[in-house]
Amino acid sequence: MNNSSTLEWVNTSELHPTDPGTAGYFVEFLDVNLGRTPAGDKWRKDMSFVSYFPGRGTVRETAYLEGKLEGQAEDRASLILRVLEKHGIPVPDSTRERITSCADLDILALWFDRSLTATAAEDLFAEDPEVPSSPSGEV
Numbered sequence: 779m780n781n782s783s784t785l786e787w788v789n790t791s792e793l794h795p796t797d798p799g800t801a802g803y804f805v806e807f808l809d810v811n812l813g814r815t816p817a818g819d820k821w822r823k824d825m826s827f828v829s830y831f832p833g834r835g836t837v838r839e840t841a842y843l844e845g846k847l848e849g850q851a852e853d854r855a856s857l858i859l860r861v862l863e864k865h866g867i868p869v870p871d872s873t874r875e876r877i878t879s880c881a882d883l884d885i886l887a888l889w890f891d892r893s894l895t896a897t898a899a900e901d902l903f904a905e906d907p908e909v910p911s912s913p914s915g916e917v
Contacts, residue, residue, distance in 0.1 A: 847883070854886035858902070861893040873899045 805825065812818030855878045862869050869877075880886055889902045896902060 848881065850883060851881045851886060852878075854883065854890060855880065858886065858890050858893045861890070862896065862899055865893075865896070867896060867899055869899045873902075877902070 808821055809818070809825075812821050858877055859869060859874065877886075877889065880889075892902045892904075
């Protein structure tokens with residue numbers, strides 16, 4: 779069976795109920811393996827419709843938006859750590875992990891604002907009522 783006839787029995791709508799990570803893997807897998815063949819060109823054409831219908835929760839759109847948010851969170855965490863570094867404030871590993879693992883953009887924005895006037899890394903979390911400090915004082 780050649781690539782062209784293989785693609786004819788692939789039902790891309792079956793990828794929608796799949797979790798985004800798994801579906802994204804299969805989308806990339808097919809794109810790479812079909813390559814620059816007629817079947818690959820058809821696959822890319824069929825999958826390109828996503829950009830014309832934003833807000834439908836398609837696999838490609840979901841993966842794109844998740845990646846975009848993840849990138850924004852990483853950028854904000856990096857800026858927070860850079861501000862602390864520029865102010866000569868030491869950042870314990872546990873605090874660094876807490877900052878870099880946070881995916882909430884609003885929390886990261888709050889921590890960034892606090893980093894501008896912080897005198898210690900723990901100052902970022904000083905007013906977070908839902909997060910108690912550890913007995914050693916390390917956050």
